[in-house]
Amino acid sequence: MSNIIVFGGHGRVAQRIIPLLVEDGNTVTAVIRREEQADDIQQLGATARIADVSILTIDQLAELVTGHDAIVWAAGAGGGSMEATYSTDRDAAIYSMQAAIDAGVLRYVMVSWAGASLRHGVPQSESFFAYAQSKMIADAVLRDSGLDWTIVAPTTLSDEEATGVGVDTDGSRSTSRASVAAMVTESLKNPASIQHTYRFSDGEAPAKEFITTAG
Secondary structure (H helix, E strand, O other): OOEEEEEOOOOOOHHHHHHHHHHOOOEEEEEEOOHHHHHHHHHOOOEEEEOOHHHOOHHHHHHHHOOOOEEEEOOOOOOOOHHHHHHHHHHHHHHHHHHHHHHOOOEEEEEOOOOOOOOOOOOOOOOHHHHHHHHHHHHHHHHOOOOEEEEEEEOOEEOOOOOOEEOOOOOOOOEEHHHHHHHHHHHHHOHHHOOEEEEEEEOOEOHHHHHHHHO
């Protein structure tokens, strides 16, 4: 049993992660932006903390994560402006890593994107460029952070039922949010996932098996 804090707690991915973590016997804190979201979080079995991560300082983030055993970063601007994307998906994510180090919370799982790399190929003229850049930079910083990190990097998300996970060889397959939640949960349970990036889509392998074989 661990104390786990989930950033982006009211997001569609996080709302699938939280019940799985609670089911495993963990105590979960979900960071949300608005008071009216708190009831939803409580119904999932977690405790809500209200904070806008896009404006928090490193010290404020360290105060939030202190006392937890692991951090799950599932926060994002959600298709907002380029400025909002950079401030949340890039800057706040990096600040949270610095806060984790300051607070001594070493276990960190990042929900990223399968295309996050220098060769993401998104034209700078497109609005999605900010997301691709932000994820690429945040992932790179996390890999160099010294934290016990895992990067869970799905392809384009869907709300389909989870069937399992696999490697998308031709860029044609999406990933259900439920599959992402399973990958995050299994990563936290398996120390072998530390210092591994999992790029995946929907497939046939159970998340537990994929983490063991793909790592």
